[in-house]
Amino acid sequence: MIKKQYSLTVCQGTGCISGGAEDIFSSLEDEIDRLNLGEGIRIKRTGCHGFCQRGPLVVVDPETSSGLFYSKVAPGDVSDIIQSFLPGGKPVERLFYRDPASSKPIPNYHDIPFYRKQERIVLRNCGHIDPEDIDDYLATGGYQALRKALFEMTPEQIIAEVKQSGLRGLGGAGFPAGRKWEATFRAGGNEKYVICNADEGDPGAFQDRSVLEADPHSVLEGMVIAGYAVGARRGFIYVRAEYPLAVKRLRIAITQARDKGFLGRDILGSGFGFDIEIFRGAGAFVCGESTALVLSIEGKRGMPKPLPRPRTAEVGLWGKPTLLNNVKTFANIPLIIVRGSEWFASRGTETSKGTAIFSLTGKVANCGLIEVPMGTRLREIIFDIGGGVPGGKAFKAVQTGGPSGGCIPASLLDMPVDFDSLTAAGSMMGSGGMVVMDEDTCMVDVARYFLDFTQRESCGQCIPCRVGTKQMFSVLDDITTGQGRPEDIDLLLELGESVAGTSLCALGQTAPNPVLTTIRYFRDEYEAHIHEKRCPAGVCQALVSKTPSLSKREGEGDK
Amino acid sequence: MMDKVSFTIDGLEVVVDNGTSVLEAALRNNIYIPHLCYHPDLEARGACRLCIVEIGGGELVTSCRMPVESGMVVKTKSPKIEKIIRPVVELLIADHHASCASCPSSSHCELQKLMAHLRIDRRRVRRLRLPKVKAPLDTTNPCFDYDPNKCVLCGICLQTCESIHRVSALYYVGRGYTTRIAFYGDKSRCESCRECVTRCPVGALISRKT
Ligand SMILES: Cc1cc2nc3c(=O)[nH]c(=O)nc-3n(C[C@H](O)[C@H](O)[C@H](O)COP(=O)(O)O)c2cc1C
Ligand code: SF4
Ligand code: FES
Numbered sequence: 001m002i003k004k005q006y007s008l009t010v011c012q013g014t015g016c017i018s019g020g021a022e023d024i025f026s027s028l029e030d031e032i033d034r035l036n037l038g039e040g041i042r043i044k045r046t047g048c049h050g051f052c053q054r055g056p057l058v059v060v061d062p063e064t065s066s067g068l069f070y071s072k073v074a075p076g077d078v079s080d081i082i083q084s085f086l087p088g089g090k091p092v093e094r095l096f097y098r099d100p101a102s103s104k105p106i107p108n109y110h111d112i113p114f115y116r117k118q119e120r121i122v123l124r125n126c127g128h129i130d131p132e133d134i135d136d137y138l139a140t141g142g143y144q145a146l147r148k149a150l151f152e153m154t155p156e157q158i159i160a161e162v163k164q165s166g167l168r169g170l171g172g173a174g175f176p177a178g179r180k181w182e183a184t185f186r187a188g189g190n191e192k193y194v195i196c197n198a199d200e201g202d203p204g205a206f207q208d209r210s211v212l213e214a215d216p217h218s219v220l221e222g223m224v225i226a227g228y229a230v231g232a233r234r235g236f237i238y239v240r241a242e243y244p245l246a247v248k249r250l251r252i253a254i255t256q257a258r259d260k261g262f263l264g265r266d267i268l269g270s271g272f273g274f275d276i277e278i279f280r281g282a283g284a285f286v287c288g289e290s291t292a293l294v295l296s297i298e299g300k301r302g303m304p305k306p307l308p309r310p311r312t313a314e315v316g317l318w319g320k321p322t323l324l325n326n327v328k329t330f331a332n333i334p335l336i337i338v339r340g341s342e343w344f345a346s347r348g349t350e351t352s353k354g355t356a357i358f359s360l361t362g363k364v365a366n367c368g369l370i371e372v373p374m375g376t377r378l379r380e381i382i383f384d385i386g387g388g389v390p391g392g393k394a395f396k397a398v399q400t401g402g403p404s405g406g407c408i409p410a411s412l413l414d415m416p417v418d419f420d421s422l423t424a425a426g427s428m429m430g431s432g433g434m435v436v437m438d439e440d441t442c443m444v445d446v447a448r449y450f451l452d453f454t455q456r457e458s459c460g461q462c463i464p465c466r467v468g469t470k471q472m473f474s475v476l477d478d479i480t481t482g483q484g485r486p487e488d489i490d491l492l493l494e495l496g497e498s499v500a501g502t503s504l505c506a507l508g509q510t511a512p513n514p515v516l517t518t519i520r521y522f523r524d525e526y527e528a529h530i531h532e533k534r535c536p537a538g539v540c541q542a543l544v545s546k547t548p549s550l551s552k553r554e555g556e557g558d559k
Numbered sequence: 560m561m562d563k564v565s566f567t568i569d570g571l572e573v574v575v576d577n578g579t580s581v582l583e584a585a586l587r588n589n590i591y592i593p594h595l596c597y598h599p600d601l602e603a604r605g606a607c608r609l610c611i612v613e614i615g616g617g618e619l620v621t622s623c624r625m626p627v628e629s630g631m632v633v634k635t636k637s638p639k640i641e642k643i644i645r646p647v648v649e650l651l652i653a654d655h656h657a658s659c660a661s662c663p664s665s666s667h668c669e670l671q672k673l674m675a676h677l678r679i680d681r682r683r684v685r686r687l688r689l690p691k692v693k694a695p696l697d698t699t700n701p702c703f704d705y706d707p708n709k710c711v712l713c714g715i716c717l718q719t720c721e722s723i724h725r726v727s728a729l730y731y732v733g734r735g736y737t738t739r740i741a742f743y744g745d746k747s748r749c750e751s752c753r754e755c756v757t758r759c760p761v762g763a764l765i766s767r768k769t
Contacts, residue, residue: 284734286734301730301731303731306604306605306606306621306624307605307620307621307624308620308624308625309624455735455736456734456735457734457735458734458735458736458738459734459738460712460731460733460734460735460736460737460738461606461712461714461731461738462606462607462608463595463606463607463608463609463647463650463651463711463712464608464647464650466712466735466736466738467647467650467651467654467736468646468647468650469735470735470736471650471653471687471688474688475688478688485686487686491686491687494642494646495646495650497642497643498642498643498644498645498646498647501619501642501643502608502611502643502644502647503608504605504606504608
């Protein structure tokens with residue numbers, strides 16, 4: 001009845017599922033059965049495509065250049081989608097993505113600006129394969145890297161390859177992965193561990209969750225290769241407590257990988273044994289810090305350990321050498337092994353190789369999960385991929401790096417995005433959060449919001465972080481409620497420098513960033529709040545009556 | 560045979576046993592470095608952050624955990640240290656709900672010593688926001704009371720319980736500003752040895768006279 005063979009993928013990421021994607025999948029299946037079209041239409045579940053804002057998503061033939069992208073699909077659209085495959089059927093135009101600026105429909109998956117400008121390496125399989133079916137991963141070349149590593153490479157060669165690739169850890173600090181691998185390899189003893197950090201405690205970040213939900217095998221494969229390279233036989237994935245779907249898919253993936261011999265006592269007959277356990281996180285943001293995470297697995301209170309101390313690579317879990325990397329760092333490994341370090345290092349900047357992954361959110365037309373080569377300009381990310389600020393509003397700032405990142409102003413939009421440029425601008429790569437702010441955003445309020453998060457999440461062991469972030473929050477709270485004092489800006493700068501300079505771990509060391517950068521780039525807003533008791537953006541409730549911009553907006557509404 | 564190392568601290572050439580921390584070496588030579596979480600009986604935890612010194616070309620390290628190295632040049636005072644440490648002490652004082660006059664620890668309080676050493680300027684402290692609520696006294700332990708308003712969370716009590724008396728009856732609870740030490744009253748494993756009370760550097764643990 002249908003001449004061609006179609007493939008229909010239905011996103012089953014957390015975002016699309018909350019929009020009803022599970023029902024849509026079963027309705028599509030029922031409709032295919034009812035019309036007896038099973039031969040012509042292959043339907044499958046995939047993980048997140050990154051464009052959750054437009055979900056639930058259904059993509060027709062995603063691998064072909066003519067692939068169709070249906071957005072915001074509702075159960076009522078199911079029959080029309082299936083009808084479109086029948087002779088004389090037409091694509092369902094009302095479900096096409098529309099360009100936010102021109103309202104022009106863009107039917108083709110690959111023409112959508114959100115995807116066109118991305119380069120998906122870590123997210124290569126996300127939205128394309130069924131995460132609960134290992135055969136789908138194998139069909140894309142999955143576990144070939146593991147074969148190559150086990151049978152054609154020595155641990156030294158693998159480590160050399162990772163070092164040459166220039167891959168830097170994507171968990172925040174950007175530490176060169178190869179150096180960590182080498183240190184763990186060199187550390188003595190025959191009991192070592194590999195830990196994958198999937199704690200992802202940053203509010204708003206969902207990259208690691210998406211990778212685990214959409215492509216769990218790439219992480220497992222990276223971990224087994226790491227185990228072989230550093231000489232470990234046991235791996236742990238420390239998953240954030242609030243990620244049930246990721247845990248479910250990881251469990252399925254681990255079972256399937258064991259069945260196929262990619263995990264277990266004697267992997268693929270190589271004699272090398274490695275297995276992976278899931279550890280569910282304790283729910284504290286600070287447990288994502290490497291030493292706190294290790295303590296947490298050991299069953300102790302997650303509190304970072306002070307320097308100077310031996311590195312986790314030498315003395316880690318239960319005192320043994322431990323390799324700890326982020327989810328995305330591991331997901332990069334199979335491709336580096338298969339395609340080589342040169343291929344990987346051909347993208348990115350001098351000091352940051354490969355790609356960066358961001359959760360693009362806030363006042364931007366296209367929110368979602370994106371991946372771009374390191375060094376891509378902020379402007380391209382926000383305006384080309386993100387589609388700019390909606391509603392004709394002016395762009396004001398972008399906050400990168402999660403709660404401890406900084407706010408970058410419009411004047412720096414042409415800055416390349418990589419580890420070092422972001423740090424130089426007073427922000428950081430961090431977890432890859434990217435929150436776009438428009439003219440209606442109050443920068444003092446933004447700083448207050450982030451400090452509120454960090455001061456709550458401080459583990460409490462060191463004085464500057466425990467008392468200092470709380471104090472900075474109280475001062476910001478006073479400023480936003482009209483109780484700011486003339487000396488407060490200097491006070492915040494002084495406290496910020498002190499907390500950053502004395503805190504024990506990176507939580508406290510970076511917590512002042514949102515305050516320091518907003519003072520650096522938007523000092524006038526602080527001054528308006530303190531000296532004129534006025535919130536220029538009209539956000540701070542206590543100052544609202546004195547705010548001309550808001551009354552102006554109310555006036556406009558009257559017309 | 561114990562190896563010796565020599566190093567320079569505030570311009571003074573000093574010889575100490577190998578493995579001595581910079582803080583211990585300083586204290587032994589009558590050079591005071593601010594500290595709260597260090598106690599000679601316990602392993603240095605590096606938690607209070609007050610003992611930061613400058614070594615070599617200006618690197619800042621916590622002296623309690625930094626072993627002395629031969630030829631090391633240490634400065635305990637510098638504009639850089641002053642700038643970041645003074646605010647920490649001021650923060651602590653603003654947060655420390657206490658009147659020294661009625662405190663049993665007055666005169667042997669490490670915080671008082673620190674304040675005198677740094678010549679704390681009350682006007683600078685007044686720029687800070689003071690906590691609005693006072694936390695209630697924890698009276699669940701049978702032999703001492705715990706005043707969270709005075710506690711600096713140095714962790715010495717906890718560490719004492721763990722490594723001196725080897726009981727581990729005390730715990731950290733909570734997160735952020737409300738982090739406390741918990742004594743768990745009747746269910747506590749506490750054996751009333753009072754070793755922790757003896758070592759409290761301020762007046763947060765107060766023996767009850769029953
Ligand atoms: C407060 C705090 C929270 C952190 N949370 C995470 C996290 O959720 N996930 C993560 O991978 N790294 C986190 N990190 C960074 C880790 O300490 C560590 O650098 C990282 O996991 C190492 O992996 P990588 O080298 O692959 O980046 C956190 C660090 C700090 C200080
Ligand atoms: S900086 Fe904050 S989170 Fe880190 S150890 Fe100190 S109190 Fe804990
Ligand atoms: S005495 Fe060194 S950090 Fe407290």
